[in-house]
Amino acid sequence: MSSAITFHATPVFPRGFRCASRNVGLKPSARDLTLFASEVDAAAAAVFTRNHFPGAPIILGRETIKGGVLRAIIANSKVSNVATGTRGVEHARRMAMAAATELGTAPDRVLVSSTGVIGVQLPIEKIEAGIAGMTSDLQDNPMVGAEGIMTTDTHPKALSASVGTATITWVAKGSGMIEPNMATMLSYIFTDAAFDAPTLDRLLRAAVTPTFNMLSVDTDTSTSDTCAILANGLAGAVDEAEFLAVLTAGCRRMTEILARDGEGAEHLVRVTVRGALNQTEAHVVAKSILNSPLVKTMVHGADPNVGRLLMAVGKCFDCTIRPATTDAWINGFQVVGHGERLAFDDAVVRETLSREVVDLSVSLGVGDGEAIAYGCDLTKGYVDENASYYSS
C-alpha cells in the first residue's frame, strides 16, 4: 500500500524523459500544449475510456498503442476533439505527424491526447505551428508538462518515486467528468525501468484497477480518458513485484490528488467497504456511498446526518445487505451499529467531517469482499464551474 512508498519531494523524470509546454493560442494565455519525449524508443501500454463516443485521439491511440512502442506524447487542452467525425481523426493524425517531424521519429510512435470541450473542431493549424521548435524547450521538470494539459484543475499534478535503480514518474490532469471505469482523464506514467510492452500492459492494468478505476468525481465518464505508461529501459531491469508495488502506490496517490482537486471539491472522501459478499458487491456499495449526492453534501456541510450512509448502502438493491450486521464509521468514529444510528455527540462528528480527508467506512458483515473508492464532496463550486463550462 502507499504507506510504504516515499515519493520524491520534488517530482523528477526518469533518465531520458523530458517535456515542454507552450501557449499556442487555444487558451488566452495559459499553456495549452504539452510534449513529453523519450530520447530513445520506449516500450508502451495504455488503457482508454470505455465511453461509446471516444474522442478522435482515443480512436487513433488504440491503433498507435498496438505497436507497443512510443517516443512521445503530444497533448493539448481546451478542446477535446470529441464528436468531431472523420475530420477530427484527421486532425489527430496531423498532430501526431507534426510532433513526429519535430522529434525525427515516426507518427505511429507518438500518442496524441486532447482534453477540453466536446464537439468543437481542433484548431489544428495553431497546434502545428506551435509544435514547431518545441524540442528546443524540452526540460527536466514534469510539472511543466502537467501545466499544459490542465483544464479545470486548480494545480498541475506530477509525482515521482524510486524503484531499485529506476524511477517512475506520474503526470496527470483531471477534475470533472471523472468516473473512469478504465483509466482517468489523462494520466501518463514514465519510467526508465526495462519491461517489454506485454508485461507493461499487464502491470498497468493491475495498478489501474484498484486506483484510477475506483475514482469518481461526479459519476460522469469522460470521452477522453487515457492512462499510458512508457518504459525506455535506460535504468535496466528492476524487480517486477517491487515495480508493481510502487506503480500501484503512485497510481493510488495520484487518484487521491485528482479526487481532492475534483471540481469545486473541498474534501478528499475515501470510502472503505469491508465484509461484503464478494469484491464486486464491495465495489458497488463503495461507489454507491461515494457517488451519493446526499452523502457528498453531508461531508461538504459537515452535517452529522449519518442516516444517509445507510440509505446509500441500502439502495444497492442487488447486493446482500443485512441491517443487523451493518456498521459504519467516520474517520474511525463509529456512528452506526447493527444497522441503527448510534447515540453520539453531534459536535464530535461535525468536527471529524470538517477535516480535509474524510474516511467513511462500512462493514457489511456478510463476507470477505473489500474495496476502497476515492472521490470528493459536492459543492456550489461544482455547480458554478459546470453551469458555464462551454461558455467560459
Add this chain to the structure above:
Amino acid sequence: MSSAITFHATPVFPRGFRCASRNVGLKPSARDLTLFASEVDAAAAAVFTRNHFPGAPIILGRETIKGGVLRAIIANSKVSNVATGTRGVEHARRMAMAAATELGTAPDRVLVSSTGVIGVQLPIEKIEAGIAGMTSDLQDNPMVGAEGIMTTDTHPKALSASVGTATITWVAKGSGMIEPNMATMLSYIFTDAAFDAPTLDRLLRAAVTPTFNMLSVDTDTSTSDTCAILANGLAGAVDEAEFLAVLTAGCRRMTEILARDGEGAEHLVRVTVRGALNQTEAHVVAKSILNSPLVKTMVHGADPNVGRLLMAVGKCFDCTIRPATTDAWINGFQVVGHGERLAFDDAVVRETLSREVVDLSVSLGVGDGEAIAYGCDLTKGYVDENASYYSS
C-alpha cells in the same frame, strides 16, 4: 398519455374521503401530522421502497397492506423513523393504534408513514396527543393533507381528475433523496371507484412503472418511499381501461410536479429516448442522461455544451450504442446528428435551455425501445439544502 386528461382546476376528494393536518410540535410551527380517512372501508394496494434499510413504517406497512383494506393513512413529517430498530417499529404500531382509536377502526386498517431525518426516534407521545380529536378537523380540501407531509417541498402537492362517475385524487410529497425504483417518497391516491384489492394492486403497479419509477431528483433512493391507493367504491364500478389511463396520467403529472420541485431545482427536465435496442436499454440511457451532473448543470446554466449528452449516452457501457445512428434534440431543436455535434447558433440553444421545461430527446437508431425519465437541474440550492439538512 397525460395530454388527453383534464385535471380539476382545484383538487377535490372523491366521495367519502376527507383529511386533516396539524402542528403537533415536531416542527416549530408548520403542520407536521396528516390524517386521511375514508368514511367506509376501502380496498387498498401499495408499493414501497426497495432500499435495504426500510423505515419502521415500511416494515409495518408491508404487513398492513396484506389485508387489502384501509380506512385511513396517518403520516408525520420531520422525522422518518428509519434506522431506529425495534423501538421504531413499536412507535409505528402506536401511531396506527392512536389513529384507529380516534376513527373507531382497527389498527390494521391504518397505513402509517413518516418522512424526514433518518436515525432519530419518533417523538411518539407528541404524535399520540396530536391525533386525539383530529376527526373533528376532517375537511374536503386535499391540499390541507398535503401540507402536513411536506419536508423540503416548496409547495403542497395534490391533483384530481374524473373518470366516469368516479374521481381520482393524488396527494404527494417529495423533493430530495428521490430515485424511487418502486414508488416515490410519499404518494397517496384516493378514489371512489370500486375495485378489489388485487385489481388495484395490478393497476397501481402498471401506473407507477412508467411514472414514479422514472423519476430521479438526485439518484438517492429514500428509505421511506410509499405509494398507496385507496378505493372506497362509493361511485361504483368504472371502466378499468379508462381508469388506468387516468390513473397513469395523474401519476405522470404528479411525477412532473415532484421533479420540478426537486431540491433547489429551477427546471423540469424530461428525457425521452427512442430507438434503443429494447425498453431496458432505453431506461438505462434515459436515466444516465437525467442523472448526469454535467447534463444537469448544463441545463441549470443554459450552457449549450451539448457534447455532454453524448458523454452521458456513451457511458452506458453495456448498451448498444452506435455513434453513426445517434441523434439528439433540445426542445425539438436538433443539436446532434449521426453522433456529431451539429453547427448551430449558440444563442438559440441557450434560449431553449432557459425554459422552465427542458425536453432532451435522443434517438439511438438501433431498435424500438422507448422510455421517458423525469428529473430536474442541479443547482447551488441543492447543495445549500443538503449541506445542513440534519442541523436545520
